[in-house]
Every structure is written in structure tokens, then in C-alpha cells.
Amino acid sequence: MPDGSGSWNVILDNIDMLLKKTNDIKLTIRCNIDKTNKNDYQVLKEKLKTKWGEHSNYYIYPAVLRDHGTDHSSQCNFFSNQEASEFLLEESIKNNQVTYFSLHPPGCVATQLNSYLIGPDGEFYKCWNDLGRTDKVFGSVFTPYKINQKFIFDYIISPSVFTDKNCQDCVFFFVCEGGCQWQRLKDMEENKPISTCVFAKNQLTKYLEAYYSQKMAKKKQDFYD
Ligand code: SF4
Structure with missing residues (x-):
């Protein structure tokens, strides 16, 4: 307060x-x-x-x-x-x-065309991590026709899971959002890659076993109910 x-x-x-x-x-x-x-x-x-x-x-x-x-x-x-x-x-x-992995399109506020954050002075941002950073403002509600379009498209399509070779070869391709786009852009600018992979990738076998046990326990429970 x-x-x-x-x-x-x-x-x-x-x-x-x-x-x-x-x-x-x-x-x-x-x-x-x-x-x-x-x-x-x-x-x-x-x-x-x-x-x-x-x-x-x-x-x-x-x-x-x-x-x-x-x-x-x-x-x-x-x-x-x-x-x-x-x-x-x-x-x-x-x-x-x-939960089992489900198919969903990649993305968050940063990669969706019509999703923005609006700061207290009406300024537009593309990601929560940028809020308050003047160098990351790309427009304003008060000047809607003056938008930095390159900035928006950098967030939306460059880089992405669709162009990342690791993602193209990855078993999680269809169920992973591709991780944090803000981090991907930062990595690209600084050329210092940091993993943006879905956390389950670190222990897939454990994850699937846990899912299986949970499902079996539920089946057993349903049987006795
Ligand atoms: S898990 Fe990692 S490599 Fe695989 S699709 Fe997701 S971000 Fe790409």
C-alpha cells in the first residue's frame, strides 16, 4: 500500500x-x-x-x-x-x-496480434516483463495510428517454434507453447540461448508414470463407487 x-x-x-x-x-x-x-x-x-x-x-x-x-x-x-x-x-x-499434454497453438500475450498491455499513461507494451520500460513502448491509446509495427511483428513471429530447428525436431512440438517469447527475443539479441522448453521435458518418464498412476487410481475408485 x-x-x-x-x-x-x-x-x-x-x-x-x-x-x-x-x-x-x-x-x-x-x-x-x-x-x-x-x-x-x-x-x-x-x-x-x-x-x-x-x-x-x-x-x-x-x-x-x-x-x-x-x-x-x-x-x-x-x-x-x-x-x-x-x-x-x-x-x-x-x-x-x-494433466496429459494437449494440442494448443503456441503463444501468450506477446505473440497474439490483438493482445497488449496498457500502462498507466496509455502506453502499449507487448509483454509483462516490459511494463514500465520506456524503450519497450510501441504506441499509445492516444495516438492509435502511430504504432511501431516492426516491434509488434518481432514479438509475434521472430523468432518462433516454427523456425527453431530444436523445436522442429522435438517430440513436444505440438503440445509446447515454445516457451517465453520475451526470453527468445532476448537470447536472439544477445546470442546467449537459455532453455525455454516446457518443464515436463526434464523428466518425461516420471511425468508419464505419474499420469498413468493417477489414471489407474481413478479407474479403481470409479469401479468401487
Ligand atoms: S520443448 Fe523446447 S525444443 Fe521442444 S518445442 Fe518446446 S521449446 Fe521447442
Whole structure:
């Protein structure tokens, strides 16, 4: 809060209000995770379930934090790709939510043509990581005909899973979003590739075994019900 006090209760009260008022808005709560709070995620999840259990229109998910301030995302409190992969698989197993890979088109806000972020002064950005960076502004709601189109197309099509040789040869091609486009662009500019691969790739066998066990357990359960 501007006066330095915490915003926890304010956020919870606001969510409370929203959930009581309508079922029409699906609320997604992103919980940022790194090594320092990885054990708190489950606790928070249980707390929120106790609080809002009867509401089905909210969903909480763990978002693995990345260190965009350095060249490597495995430093200090940040997970390495392997650690992130292990954490996410463990969480899915604990919650019976190991999902099978599904076909979906690659992309996020950064790679979709009509998705933008609008800053407090009406300025346009293409990615959350750029918010507040004046060198990443490509237009404004106040001057809609003055848009830096090259900037947009850099984000949308250059580079992409479709042109990346590793992706073309990868078994995950049709089920992977190709990872963070912001990171891909950064890597291209700096010529320092960092893996943007889907976390499950780090332990595919474990992942598939967990999915199989979960499916078998459910079948058994259905049989006895
Ligand atoms: S897992 Fe990695 S190599 Fe495979 S399609 Fe995704 S980004 Fe490309």
C-alpha cells in the first residue's frame, strides 16, 4: 500500500467481494514461487480452499519465478529448470492434477496480434516483463495510428517454434507453447540461448508414470463407487 502497510487483507477482501457478487467472472490467482516459499504454496492453497471452497470460479496456480536480471535463471533463490520441473510435478501429484499434454497453438500475450498491455499513461507494451520500460513502448491509446509495427511483428513471429530447428525436431512440438517469447527475443539479441522448453521435458518418464498412476487410481475408485 502507498503508506507502507501490507496489501494482503485488502486483496483478500476484494476477492471475497467479487466471489460473493458474481459467478460470471473466472478469477485466476497467480502465486509466484521460488525456493524461499515453495513449501508455502500448498498451505496457501489449503487456506483459500477453506475460505472459498464453495466457489468454483477461482483457480490458483504456481508460477515459477525467473531471474530476468541476470544471464542465468538458476541463481540465488530462483529454481533451475530441473528444480522447477520437480516442484511442478510434485505439486501436480499431490493435488491429483497431472494433466496429459494437449494440442494448443503456441503463444501468450506477446505473440497474439490483438493482445497488449496498457500502462498507466496509455502506453502499449507487448509483454509483462516490459511494463514500465520506456524503450519497450510501441504506441499509445492516444495516438492509435502511430504504432511501431516492426516491434509488434518481432514479438509475434521472430523468432518462433516454427523456425527453431530444436523445436522442429522435438517430440513436444505440438503440445509446447515454445516457451517465453520475451526470453527468445532476448537470447536472439544477445546470442546467449537459455532453455525455454516446457518443464515436463526434464523428466518425461516420471511425468508419464505419474499420469498413468493417477489414471489407474481413478479407474479403481470409479469401479468401487
Ligand atoms: S520443448 Fe523446447 S525444443 Fe521442444 S518445442 Fe518446446 S521449446 Fe521447442
